[in-house]
Amino acid sequence: MEHTSPLIGLIPLFPLLTAALIGLMTLFFAHKGQGAPKGLVSTLAVAGPLASFLVSCVLFFQLRALPEAERALTQTVFPWIHVGPLQIDVSFLLDPLSAMMILMVTGIGTLIHLYSVGYMSHDRGFSRYFAYLNLFMFSMLVLVLGSSLPLMFVGWEGVGLCSYLLIGFWFSDIAKANAGNKAFIANRVGDFGFLLGMFFIFFFLLNNGGTASLDFAAMKGQAALFTPFAATVAALLLFVGAMGKSAQVPLHVWLADAMAGPTPVSALIHAATMVTAGVYMVARMGFMFAISPSAGLVVASIGALTAIFAATIAIAQSDIKKVLAYSTVSQLGYMFIGVGLGAYFENIVAGAGAAIFAVGMFHVFTHAFFKALLFLGSGSVIHACHEEQDIWKMGGLKAKMPITWATMGIGTLAIAGIPPLAGFFSKEAILTNAFIAGHYQTWLYGIYAIALVTSGLTAFYMFRMFFLTFHGKPRDQHIHDHAHESPLIMTFPLMALALGTVVVGFLNVPKVLSFGFLPTDLFATWLEPSLKVAEHGEAHMFHPTATTDFILMAVAIGISLVGIGFAYARYAKPTPATEPTKALWWEILWDKYYVDEMIQAIVIEPILKLSGFLRKGVDEDGLDYVVNNTPKAYAGLSNAVRVIQTGLVRSYAYLMVLGMFAILLYYYLHLAK
Amino acid sequence: MLTMSHFLFVSAVLFTIGVAGVLSRKNLFIVFLSIEIILNAVNLSFVTFARFLGQLDGQIFTFLVIAVAAAEAAIGLAIVILLFKNKESLNVDDFKLMKE
Numbered sequence: 195m196e197h198t199s200p201l202i203g204l205i206p207l208f209p210l211l212t213a214a215l216i217g218l219m220t221l222f223f224a225h226k227g228q229g230a231p232k233g234l235v236s237t238l239a240v241a242g243p244l245a246s247f248l249v250s251c252v253l254f255f256q257l258r259a260l261p262e263a264e265r266a267l268t269q270t271v272f273p274w275i276h277v278g279p280l281q282i283d284v285s286f287l288l289d290p291l292s293a294m295m296i297l298m299v300t301g302i303g304t305l306i307h308l309y310s311v312g313y314m315s316h317d318r319g320f321s322r323y324f325a326y327l328n329l330f331m332f333s334m335l336v337l338v339l340g341s342s343l344p345l346m347f348v349g350w351e352g353v354g355l356c357s358y359l360l361i362g363f364w365f366s367d368i369a370k371a372n373a374g375n376k377a378f379i380a381n382r383v384g385d386f387g388f389l390l391g392m393f394f395i396f397f398f399l400l401n402n403g404g405t406a407s408l409d410f411a412a413m414k415g416q417a418a419l420f421t422p423f424a425a426t427v428a429a430l431l432l433f434v435g436a437m438g439k440s441a442q443v444p445l446h447v448w449l450a451d452a453m454a455g456p457t458p459v460s461a462l463i464h465a466a467t468m469v470t471a472g473v474y475m476v477a478r479m480g481f482m483f484a485i486s487p488s489a490g491l492v493v494a495s496i497g498a499l500t501a502i503f504a505a506t507i508a509i510a511q512s513d514i515k516k517v518l519a520y521s522t523v524s525q526l527g528y529m530f531i532g533v534g535l536g537a538y539f540e541n542i543v544a545g546a547g548a549a550i551f552a553v554g555m556f557h558v559f560t561h562a563f564f565k566a567l568l569f570l571g572s573g574s575v576i577h578a579c580h581e582e583q584d585i586w587k588m589g590g591l592k593a594k595m596p597i598t599w600a601t602m603g604i605g606t607l608a609i610a611g612i613p614p615l616a617g618f619f620s621k622e623a624i625l626t627n628a629f630i631a632g633h634y635q636t637w638l639y640g641i642y643a644i645a646l647v648t649s650g651l652t653a654f655y656m657f658r659m660f661f662l663t664f665h666g667k668p669r670d671q672h673i674h675d676h677a678h679e680s681p682l683i684m685t686f687p688l689m690a691l692a693l694g695t696v697v698v699g700f701l702n703v704p705k706v707l708s709f710g711f712l713p714t715d716l717f718a719t720w721l722e723p724s725l726k727v728a729e730h731g732e733a734h735m736f737h738p739t740a741t742t743d744f745i746l747m748a749v750a751i752g753i754s755l756v757g758i759g760f761a762y763a764r765y766a767k768p769t770p771a772t773e774p775t776k777a778l779w780w781e782i783l784w785d786k787y788y789v790d791e792m793i794q795a796i797v798i799e800p801i802l803k804l805s806g807f808l809r810k811g812v813d814e815d816g817l818d819y820v821v822n823n824t825p826k827a828y829a830g831l832s833n834a835v836r837v838i839q840t841g842l843v844r845s846y847a848y849l850m851v852l853g854m855f856a857i858l859l860y861y862y863l864h865l866a867k
Numbered sequence: 868m869l870t871m872s873h874f875l876f877v878s879a880v881l882f883t884i885g886v887a888g889v890l891s892r893k894n895l896f897i898v899f900l901s902i903e904i905i906l907n908a909v910n911l912s913f914v915t916f917a918r919f920l921g922q923l924d925g926q927i928f929t930f931l932v933i934a935v936a937a938a939e940a941a942i943g944l945a946i947v948i949l950l951f952k953n954k955e956s957l958n959v960d961d962f963k964l965m966k967e
Contacts, residue, residue: 841963847889 197260199267201253202286205246205296206335212242213328220321230321236311239324243307243331247300254293265290265723266411268341275344279406280396287341287410291555291724294717295338295474298559299467302566303331305687306466309570310458312683313577323363323456330356334467338474343392343408346475350388350439353468354381360463361455373454380448384438391431395482398424410478417481417727425485429537432479433493440472440526443500447790449523453515457573460515465522465569466562473529473558476537477551481727483537484547490537491638494631497530498644503787505651509658510773510783513583514572517659521609522565524648529557531645532624535631536725539735542634544728546735551725552718553623556702559717560616563698564608567691571602574684575663578677582670585659589770590668594677597685599664601692606660608695610653610754616699618751621649623704625750626743633736646753653757661765706743874915881908895947895957902943906936 216238219230257265270285288296307327314323333352340346355378362374392408400406404416420428436442441449452464463469476483476493483489501524508520532554540547576583578595592599608615611622625645632639668674679685702717738746764771774780782788838849881904888901910929917925947957954961 843959843962844890844893851886851890 197264197267198269199253199256199288200269201249201256202267202269202288202339203271204249205253205300206286206332206339208245208249209242209328209331209335212238213325213332216321216328217325220325223321229318232315232320235321235324239328240304240307240311242328243300243304246296246331246335247304250293250296250300253288254297257288257290257293262723279400281407282342282344282409284345285341285409286339288339289724290721291474291477292338294555294559294721296335298562299331299334299338302466302562302691303334303462305690306458306462306566306570309461309573309684309687310456312681313458313573314456317456319363323360326356326359326363327459327462330360330463330468334471337471341409341411343395343410343413346478347385347388347392350435350471350475351385353463353471354378354385354439357381357452357463357468360459361452363455363459367454370454373448373451377448377452380445381438384435384445387431387434387438389435391428391435394424394431395428398428413479414481414727417485420482420485422486425482426487426489429479429483429486429489430492432475432482433489433496436472436475436530437496438472439475440469440530441500441523442472442496442526442530443503444789444793446500446504446523447786447793450516450519450786453513453519457515457569457576460519461566461569461573464519465565469522469526470529470558470562473526473533473554476530476533477555477725480533480537480540480547480551480725483533484540484727486537487541490534490539490541492534493537494531494534494628494638494641497527497532497534498641499527500524501527501531501648502644502651503527505648505655507783507786508655509651510780512586514575514585514588514659514663515569515583517585517655518565518568518572521568521652521656524652525557525561525565525609527648528621528624528645529554529561531628531641532557535624535627535641538631539627540727543734545726547727548722548725549715549718550627552702552721553620553627555721555725556717557620557624559701560608560620560695560698563691563694564605564615564617567601567605567688567695568609570684570688570691571598571605574598574680574688575602577680577684579673580676582673585662587670587673588663588668589666589670590664590674591677592664594674595664595679597679597688601685601688602660602664604692604695606656608699609656610758611649611750612754613751614696614699616695616697619699619702619704622747622750623702625649626704626738626746629746630736630738646750649750650753650757653754654761657758657761658765661761662770665766666770667768704743706740871915871919874919875912878908878911878915881905881911893958893960895950895959898959899943899947903936903940906932 216230216235219235223230253267257267267288268285269288270283272284274284275282307324310323310327314320317323330353333349333356335349337346337349337353340349358374358378361377362371365371365374395413396406396408398404399413399416399419402419404419405412407413407416438445449464449469453460455464483493504520504523504527508517508524511517511520533551534554536547536549536551536554538547539550574595575588575591575598578591578598579588582588604615608617611618613619625642628638628642628645632642700712703712703714705714708714775784785791838845840846885901885903885905885908888904889898892898892901910932913925913929913932915925917923917929950962951957
């Protein structure tokens with residue numbers, strides 16, 4: 195039974211409309227040499243995502259009213275590409291998974307738009323900013339709601355474009371413009387894998403007796419056609435796309451540089467929503483990853499590698515936004531551990547994957563709250579310190595900015611995994627599942643260990659940032675004197691997100707922590723119809739005993755507390771401990787493991803050399819040589835012939851007579867034969 | 868007995884004299900006269916062929932050539948006078964505007 199709803203299209207439509215309106219207004223007023231009226235722009239800018247959010251809520255309740263097995267609403271807006279076997283419509287799919295994503299995107303998006311009104315109020319590009327930001331909302335919603343891979347790809351590219359526009363928002367600074375380029379190019383590398391994945395799936399289905407279609411439902415229905423090898427190829431190609439978008443090693447380099455954009459952009463795009471698109475895509479295509487015996491493990495391993503890699507880098511950074519950026523990369527690694535293990539479990543025990551995919555998605559969900567909160571809080575701090583981002587120049591801001599301090603404190607505790615905040619539940623679930631995976635293959639305990647260590651590191655570097663910013667003595671008196679709490683329009687989103695950070699964790703309480711009255715696994719149950727690959731199997735799944743569960747939790751919390759303790763001992767004092775800047779390991783971390791330099795040396799330099807050779811060796815010395823010398827040859831020939839052009843009539847007459855004789859001679863000889 | 872070759876020989880001699888004149892002399896008038904000699908050498912061959920081959924075409928061509936030569940003489944002399952007015956010279960080598 196298929197249900198349709200005409201409302202779905204409205205969700206991306208609203209931000210598109212407001213983006214277009216604000217964009218046109220910007221152009222119109224720029225033509226007259228002034229800025230667009232700020233009141234109108236801010237009203238429109240917040241109204242777009244807010245309207246989408248309200249429609250999303252209505253649709254959420256409609257969806258919830260349906261029986262669980264039929265929970266999917268579709269809307270075909272118009273036929274898009276109909277060529278031979280390729281049939282693609284612009285059609286939207288609202289199932290529990292996309293419903294959760296759009297609620298998150300529009301809800302947090304609305305708060306961040308509101309915050310931006312305050313944050314960007316003195317910026318000259320005020321209206322241009324909101325045009326881009328609304329366009330981003332549109333693209334993200336298309337990405338999430340698209341019912342087929344190509345439509346998802348449209349949104350995928352759209353968010354990449356908006357990300358580029360917003361990172362390079364202050365494009366008069368060349369470093370920021372370059373950061374935008376870097377993000378775009380790194381993403382293009384991933385997108386190439388995404389495209390190849392789509393082509394592969396399409397042609398595989400075409401050549402193996404299936405209906406060639408890139409529609410999610412159609413692909414899932416034909417999952418049985420895929421051999422494990424074919425599924426591995428398809429899944430890994432798609433995963434390359436996810437690595438680019440979700441900043442996984444080695445394509446993570448763009449995310450730290452993306453902090454060049456305005457801070458609310460970092461919150462919305464580079465922390466809460468866009469970067470989770472890769473995780474969403476893996477969960478959406480989970481059935482494909484599950485067919486392959488190795489794809490899920492590759493995803494989880496890359497996730498684990500990224501998690502610890504970024505966490506260690508974050509320890510040494512001194513820019514408040516860089517710390518948060520690397521913590522985002524690290525947390526994205528966690529999410530990939532979650533969905534990767536989901537695919538792995540589904541592969542070994544049919545029907546077991548859905549709950550673990552949901553664990554990965556749950557971390558996406560909770561992370562969106564506390565990471566948006568942390569970024570907006572850092573924006574508030576940066577705003578108060580007059581665009582200063584170095585935590586070593588802050589300190590003692592707690593008294594000046596109590597609301598920012600309290601809300602960021604909640605966010606920091608959440609990301610450190612302290613109960614009962616959101617981060618605890620989602621991270622705990624990932625750790626537990628990594629532990630369970632170790633039961634099936636011993637080396638997977640390694641992933642658990644890495645995730646556990648990362649959790650401790652996370653607690654350490656987040657509290658390092660927190661203590662250095664808010665506690666101790668002010669290290670720059672001038673900045674400190676001018677610091678002030680942000681206006682309500684900025685603190686309100688902070689408080690709302692802090693509230694969210696406190697409560698959303700309870701959406702997915704594990705059974706052992708229900709204490710007899712808390713509803714358990716709401717989130718996983720809700721997502722199950724979308725993420726379910728096969729029926730049954732739950733019974734065959736290994737599950738640790740309640741005691742083991744509690745021990746695992748205690749270990750995780752203990753590690754986090756140790757991290758916090760270390761941070762407290764070093765950085766919470768009036769004069770914090772100095773960093774071991776001379777040590778080799780510190781320099782390696784400070785320089786981010788030289789990944790940028792390696793990419794420069796391994797990829798960029800050879801390309802530049804090749805380009806140089808093509809330019810000098812092939813183009814200039816080869817093609818240009820021929821092209822330039824052809825006229826020269828003609829010029830030489832002309833110069834040689836030119837000498838007979840004397841201008842003297844008699845010499846022409848001579849030549850004429852000579853020619854005449856030549857013709858006669860020719861005929862004579864010819865006829866003589 | 869005069870054969871066709873005798874006439875053609877005279878024609879060839881006249882032609883050669885004309886060509887030599889055109890090529891070697893510098894005075895415009897002499898060049899001009901040499902061209903007339905060439906034309907008449909051609910006329911002689913035409914008439915010769917007409918006479919010995921028993922066809923009238925050659926004679927008709929001769930009249931045509933004489934008419935054209937007359938017209939050419941008129942225009943040619945006018946040009947020579949204009950050239951002289953401009954350069955005060957009748958030396959062919961003084962007229963090389965194409966080169967300059």
